Amino acid sequence: MVGKEISQAVIRRMPRYYRYLGELLDEGVERISSNELSSRMQVTASQIRQDLNNFGGFGQQGYGYNVKYLYEEIGKILGLNEKHNIIVIGAGNLGQALANYVKFEKLGFVIIGLFDVNPALKGTLVRGIEVRMLDELADFVKDHKVDIATLTMPKEAADSVADLVVSLGIHAIWNFAHVDLQVLDENVVVENVHLSDSLMQLSYNIVKSHTKE
Amino acid sequence: MVGKEISQAVIRRMPRYYRYLGELLDEGVERISSNELSSRMQVTASQIRQDLNNFGGFGQQGYGYNVKYLYEEIGKILGLNEKHNIIVIGAGNLGQALANYVKFEKLGFVIIGLFDVNPALKGTLVRGIEVRMLDELADFVKDHKVDIATLTMPKEAADSVADLVVSLGIHAIWNFAHVDLQVLDENVVVENVHLSDSLMQLSYNIVKSHTKE
Known part of the structure; x- marks a missing residue:
């Protein structure tokens, strides 16, 4: 998935997702809906879905996002799995x-x-x-x-x-x-x-x- | 002119114009065409015209921009005329x-x-x-x-x-x-x-x- 051409505007938002997901992890939150994430990050839920769809989605309709999985996947996209x-x-x-x-x-x-x-x-x-x-x-x-x-x-x-x-x-x-x-x-x-x-x-x-x- | 609703994307580009115009001033350049400014800043000339039109233009067709005037006007837009x-x-x-x-x-x-x-x-x-x-x-x-x-x-x-x-x-x-x-x-x-x-x-x-x- 990495290497696909994605706009720099989307990329600029990714570190922020990563930061918020890291905070959720620290708080012990395991699962979050795009609506909850939306109100927390003050961006629209549709923006979140669109952004994450660039990388293949990660969410299941009505079931929300697995915080740890999403955190790790965004980490990989950002190259944070390497030192x-x-x-x-x-x-x-x-x-x-x-x-x-x-x-x-x-x-x-x-x-x-x-x-x-x-x-x-x-x-x-x-x-x-x-x-x-x-x-x-x-x-x-x-x-x-x-x-x-x-x-x-x-x-x-x-x-x-x-x-x-x-x-x-x-x-x-x-x-x-x-x-x-x-x-x-x-x-x-x-x-x-x-x-x-x-x-x-x-x-x-x-x-x-x-x-x- | 200040106070008119202008998108944050345009505003984010203004400090960069200000910086480049300041360098031109330091070099003693008095006048610059949007094409020259474009090649220097590596953005399209049409982007530059569009951005500056948000504030009323500042350029004259075929005559280019007065560097000092444009520098000072952008400075005012950015609130740099006040301490x-x-x-x-x-x-x-x-x-x-x-x-x-x-x-x-x-x-x-x-x-x-x-x-x-x-x-x-x-x-x-x-x-x-x-x-x-x-x-x-x-x-x-x-x-x-x-x-x-x-x-x-x-x-x-x-x-x-x-x-x-x-x-x-x-x-x-x-x-x-x-x-x-x-x-x-x-x-x-x-x-x-x-x-x-x-x-x-x-x-x-x-x-x-x-x-x-």
């Missing part, structure tokens, strides 16, 4: 914050290396992970399987660091630098996180709510 | 990372306070901002105009802190806790940032790119 080794390049505050997120590890994303160009950070330990210098990356990649490179450096350096990690055979980039990375290799997948975009969206909604009043 | 005072609740790594983002300040989002419940952090300075204890928040809000509260604490505490900030009259929440906040007050705007959702989307695209090979 992903991550490195973080840029060991400033944001890089260290990401390295400290234990939540990622629970999802199978394990941070195995931290890199920076600032010699003052060399050898610093963050949750037991040593900060290495960027010129040690090539050797590190020879010895370790790296699935994802996280970039948290200033935008001026981001494109060249992206080129470096791609040249070393890393095929996935999680980018926090303030730029949409231009990676020309079509085998490389990039996810850009623009925190300031989300702040601007909030600010739009503040203005809108004021004009409503 | 927004922000506080950050949760002064751990992520809270400190956010307080250190000078980029936000350039956009008019000024972090004026940092709060935590951990007494060990009391008085710590982050870019000149003192970490205060959460029980000082009520007094702080009396003395300072706070537009946005950023939440970076564990999800277990997030709903009660959200209730607290709303009760103190703060009407916008930028939430990094791993939970979709349930704020019932319809005058309060919430923007949830789920970093792990973005990581899962990346992981989906990794799986998909492998099955293509």
Whole structure:
């Protein structure tokens, strides 16, 4: 089923399903109707059925969804049944914050290396992970399987660091630098996180709510 | 023009226009055609025209867009012509990372306070901002105009802190806790940032790119 062409809009909603199903599991809920899931997630039941039908359904009419089964299947769709080794390049505050997120590890994303160009950070330990210098990356990649490179450096350096990690055979980039990375290799997948975009969206909604009043 | 009902999908694209136009301005570009902007942003020219028409257009047929004018108008739409005072609740790594983002300040989002419940952090300075204890928040809000509260604490505490900030009259929440906040007050705007959702989307695209090979 994985590999079928599914719209990115549907994919963007999947992690949210996964998160809510995980909470239901934690609460000991074994079975849930699309109506109950709908009211909990504040999306329509028809949206839920449509989204899940992209992957073959998972529900039985009048019987609801088996929470554990659905959770695991969505996990597989999202690739969470495999462990992903991550490195973080840029060991400033944001890089260290990401390295400290234990939540990622629970999802199978394990941070195995931290890199920076600032010699003052060399050898610093963050949750037991040593900060290495960027010129040690090539050797590190020879010895370790790296699935994802996280970039948290200033935008001026981001494109060249992206080129470096791609040249070393890393095929996935999680980018926090303030730029949409231009990676020309079509085998490389990039996810850009623009925190300031989300702040601007909030600010739009503040203005809108004021004009409503 | 602001206040007209525009779909959130269009709004989500606006910060990206703003970012690209800012880069053009930095490069000294005064005028750009929708075709040039299209190839730069990798969206269709017709999408750009459609998006901007929601706000009245801004372009003249065959003449292109005035970069500075368009940048400023989109800035106004996004509420960036006003300063927004922000506080950050949760002064751990992520809270400190956010307080250190000078980029936000350039956009008019000024972090004026940092709060935590951990007494060990009391008085710590982050870019000149003192970490205060959460029980000082009520007094702080009396003395300072706070537009946005950023939440970076564990999800277990997030709903009660959200209730607290709303009760103190703060009407916008930028939430990094791993939970979709349930704020019932319809005058309060919430923007949830789920970093792990973005990581899962990346992981989906990794799986998909492998099955293509």
